[in-house]
Amino acid sequence: MRALVSDYQMIVPKNLDETLKLLHSEQNVWSPFAGGTDLMVVFETGKLEKKKFISLWNLKELKFIRESDDTLEIGALATFTDIQRNSIVQREFPILYQASQLVGAIAIQNRATLAGNLANASPAADSSPALLVYEAELELISAQGVRTIPYTKFHLGYKQIDLRPDELIRSIRIPRRKPGVGAAVSGNQSDVHYFRKVGTRRAQAISKVSFAGFFGAGLPGKSPVVRIALGGVAPVVIRCYQTEAMIQNQASISQMDFSALQLKLFEEISPIDDIRSNKEYRAAVCNNLLGDFLKHVELDHRTE
Amino acid sequence: MNDSVSASTIAFRVNGQSHEVKAYPMARLLDVLREDLRLTGTKEGCGEGECGACSVLMNGEIVDSCLIPVAQAHGSDITTIEGIASDPLNQKLIDTFVEEGGIQCGICTPGMMVAIVNLLKTATPSTLSDEQIRSGLAGNLCRCTGYAKIIEAVRKTVS
Numbered sequence: 506m507r508a509l510v511s512d513y514q515m516i517v518p519k520n521l522d523e524t525l526k527l528l529h530s531e532q533n534v535w536s537p538f539a540g541g542t543d544l545m546v547v548f549e550t551g552k553l554e555k556k557k558f559i560s561l562w563n564l565k566e567l568k569f570i571r572e573s574d575d576t577l578e579i580g581a582l583a584t585f586t587d588i589q590r591n592s593i594v595q596r597e598f599p600i601l602y603q604a605s606q607l608v609g610a611i612a613i614q615n616r617a618t619l620a621g622n623l624a625n626a627s628p629a630a631d632s633s634p635a636l637l638v639y640e641a642e643l644e645l646i647s648a649q650g651v652r653t654i655p656y657t658k659f660h661l662g663y664k665q666i667d668l669r670p671d672e673l674i675r676s677i678r679i680p681r682r683k684p685g686v687g688a689a690v691s692g693n694q695s696d697v698h699y700f701r702k703v704g705t706r707r708a709q710a711i712s713k714v715s716f717a718g719f720f721g722a723g724l725p726g727k728s729p730v731v732r733i734a735l736g737g738v739a740p741v742v743i744r745c746y747q748t749e750a751m752i753q754n755q756a757s758i759s760q761m762d763f764s765a766l767q768l769k770l771f772e773e774i775s776p777i778d779d780i781r782s783n784k785e786y787r788a789a790v791c792n793n794l795l796g797d798f799l800k801h802v803e804l805d806h807r808t809e
Numbered sequence: 810m811n812d813s814v815s816a817s818t819i820a821f822r823v824n825g826q827s828h829e830v831k832a833y834p835m836a837r838l839l840d841v842l843r844e845d846l847r848l849t850g851t852k853e854g855c856g857e858g859e860c861g862a863c864s865v866l867m868n869g870e871i872v873d874s875c876l877i878p879v880a881q882a883h884g885s886d887i888t889t890i891e892g893i894a895s896d897p898l899n900q901k902l903i904d905t906f907v908e909e910g911g912i913q914c915g916i917c918t919p920g921m922m923v924a925i926v927n928l929l930k931t932a933t934p935s936t937l938s939d940e941q942i943r944s945g946l947a948g949n950l951c952r953c954t955g956y957a958k959i960i961e962a963v964r965k966t967v968s
Contacts, residue, residue: 513835514814515880538878545876546857548835558835562881586870610948611927613858615870616877708947709859 506551513548515558521566521646524559529648529671535559537673539582540616542609543625567620567675570594578644579677581620585632586611588619597681599698600717601635608632610708620674623656626664626741627711629781631702633660633742634717637734639679646675653678660741682721695722699798703790704781712737713782714790718798728753733798738774738787745773748795758803767792819883823848824892834880839863841879842889850890850919854950861949864920864927865889871927873948890919893926902926902966911962913953924949925963934967 515538518524528535538544538558547553561567561582569580570591577593585605588594594602608614608622608631622632623643641656645668656677659667668674697720704710714737721730731752733745748770755761776787816831823846830845842848842865854862856875863874866888893899902925905911912918928945942963943956951959 510833510836511814513833515834515878517834517880517883541878541881542858542873542876545837545878549837549856549875558878560878560881609858610861611924611945612861612864612871612873612948613876615867615872708944 508551517560525648539621542617577679581674585614600700603700629737634734638717638719638732641679644675647672663740716794720802738776822886835878838877839874861920864923905966906962909962911959917951
């Protein structure tokens with residue numbers, strides 16, 4: 506049944522300061538509302554429990570994407586359209602670029618924000634695997650000040666996030682890889698950035714499984730950097746640290762024991778049956794995508 | 810029960826004209842356009858951002874009007890299918906749609922037109938690929954045509 510519109514309140518504050526003060530003085534009363542592409546769907550079904558919203562859409566302080574030498578910082582109100590248009594995202598973070606193109610369709614990308622995608626906390630969120638493999642951190646802001654947490658610590662459980670009722674996500678900060686620091690090199694041709702979203706169709710689908718893989722070629726004598734993150738196969742989006750370690754320790758990708766690797770991956774995921782898919786299919790897809798990722802790595806590194 | 814929410818005044822431009830309406834802040838832009846402004850060209854399909862029938866341009870960018878609380882449209886510039894249809898620049902698109910059979914039942918058509926106008930505003934017509942047309946229209950569902958005639962109509966319009 507549809508919601509009764511007169512039951513719902515929305516206020517539009519003038520600036521960030523006013524917003525944070527209200528979230529602080531009337532805690533648990535107001536809920537943040539950015540582009541609304543998730544909340545309005547729930548509203549329309551009559552199941553939106555919260556009734557009082559504070560619109561963030563006009564807060565210019567949060568609408569930015571800026572870079573420094575070592576970080577790309579995406580403000581909470583940057584939409585997936587804004588993100589796709591950013592040349593650093595296109596060049597250095599292709600997984601995030603691809604994921605942004607696969608969120609809904611253009612009309613959704615024009616309204617949906619990266620921060621909103623994270624705060625909505627779906628285990629199938631399109632952008633989350635990218636942020637996990639790029640080791641993003643979140644800057645959270647409240648009237649009390651700012652705190653920074655690694656994105657890996659943000660999702661506490663199914664639909665539970667580390668965000669106080671008086672806090673907002675201010676920005677998402679993604680480290681840029683620099684030549685000579687660590688194993689990977691910014692813009693290094695031999696890095697592999699791999700992303701697949703598997704859903705019923707390419708546009709407008711919520712994924713059954715999503716897979717992000719990053720392979721950064723090692724400096725001479727050093728191991729490569731391997732990072733794998735999966736969506737839709739656990740209560741939260743996950744990094745597969747043990748699977749990564751197993752790949753990292755192999756001298757040769759082509760000669761590794763794939764069945765042992767597969768078992769390791771299956772230890773790390775916990776797919777379930779739900780309206781979008783079932784656990785057997787999800788496990789099979791994870792397995793195939795892992796193989797496909799490694800094939801891409803191998804093709805790019807066949808001369809090593 | 811909640812303390813009562815009162816309607817507020819929303820001022821915005823629609824198809825080049827200034828309007829002020831009294832509406833609840835969480836009223837959907839779609840409903841305000843159709844019911845308060847009687848601009849019934851914009852259709853409701855799914856009501857959840859899936860089908861694109863309610864597409865309008867908001868500050869020049871395509872959005873699903875069913876997903877926009879009207880409070881967030883305050884101060885914005887909206888173009889609906891009525892604005893698109895009355896612009897002589899779009900006459901060729903409309904005629905080609907009719908000639909090619911890109912319209913059958915007509916419910917998706919206003920949203921399709923908005924998506925095509927949105928696509929053409931940035932694309933270079935001579936290099937527009939089928940892939941670009943398809944992804945430009947990927948958020949608009951049609952249950953009649955099978956899309957081939959719609960894509961053909963876009964192709965003919967730009968050629």
